[in-house]
Amino acid sequence: MIALYINWDFDSEIINIYGFPLKYYGLLFACGLLLSMYILKGIFRRENLKDSAHEALFIYGIVGIFVGARLGHCLFYDFEYYSKNLLEIILPIKKTLNGEYKFIGFAGLASHGGTVGLIISLYLYSKKYEMKYLKTLDLIAIVAPLGATFIRLANLMNSEMIGNPTSMPWAFIFKRVDNIPRHPAQLYEAISYFLIFIIVFTIYKTKNIKLGNGFLFGLTITLIFIMRILIEFIKINQVDFEKGMSLNMGQILSIPFVLLGLYFVAFNILKNEPK
Known part of the structure; x- marks a missing residue:
């Protein structure tokens, strides 16, 4: 088997303007949101929903995702630090060794927290716009x-959430981390999530499955978080306290989402069974 190792050595910054960096992470995060909202606009029109409701959803969604993701990281992955540096939870700064503060952007977002934040914000949105x-x-x-998908591509550009060492021919060598061939775990997740998008979007468009409210939600979070659990087995630990754990924090936090998703899928299947 011929090794085709990819030497990955991207600078996470695209440009720095007077100390304010434009990073691939932020750019890809924004692109993912904008593309998702563009597709969702077509879905809203298909469902005969108002454009004004779609525009408001963007605001509710981005606030819910960002606030939830930030709090999720600070609470579940680095509580000890942020409990002593509360200002850094809400501001894109970090205290340096000499006691000064430096702009670094919001380094630390957790997808589980973002999911919870989005679910909560959508509840508020549905009440405001009288939608189920x-x-x-x-x-x-x-x-x-x-x-x-775009968020995991952003992680790839940052050379973060990298995989365990491997001899597979498609391994990545993350030059900004070390010179060891590793699983491109971020790419595995990005591909998995894109395939899930294709599956769910196809089910919605073709209506091949009799859908009840909550089915697509249940199917999506079930598939996403099952893949998250599986791929975590080939990732390095994100934080030191995960050493020695049978399941890491990402896997533990994924289990409730899988159970919730399975509940909605099973409920819809049983509800729509022929009598």
Whole structure:
């Protein structure tokens, strides 16, 4: 087997303007959101929903995702640090060794927290715009895997969330980390999430499955978080306290989402069984 190792040595910054960096992470994050909202606009029109409701959804969605993802990281992955540096939770700064603060952007977002934040914000949105909550979750669930795809590509550009060492011929050598061939775990997740988007979008468009409210939401979070659990087995630990754990924090936090998703899928299947 011929090794085709890829030497990955991208600078995470695209450009730096007077100390304010434009990074691939932020750019890809934004692209994922914008593309998802563009597709969702077509879905809203297909469902005969108002454009004004779609525009408001963008605001609710981005606030929910960002606030939830930030709090999720600070609470579950680095609570000890952020409990002593509360200002850094809400501001894109970090205290340096000499006691000064430096702009670094929001380094630390957790997808589980982002999912919870989005679910909560969609509840508030559905109340405001008098839409069925589960229907709102279903509509977002169609495009959510696409947004997740871009986030994992952003992680790849940052050379973060890297995989364990491997001799597989497609291994990446993350030059900014070390010179060891590793699984491109971010790419595995990105491909998985894109395929999930294709599956869910196809089901919605073709209506091959009799859908009840909550089915697409349940299917999406079940597939996404099952893949998250599986791929975590070939990732390095994200934080030191995960050493020695049978399941890491990402896997533990994924289990409730899988159970919730399976509940909605099973409920819809049983509800629509022929009498």
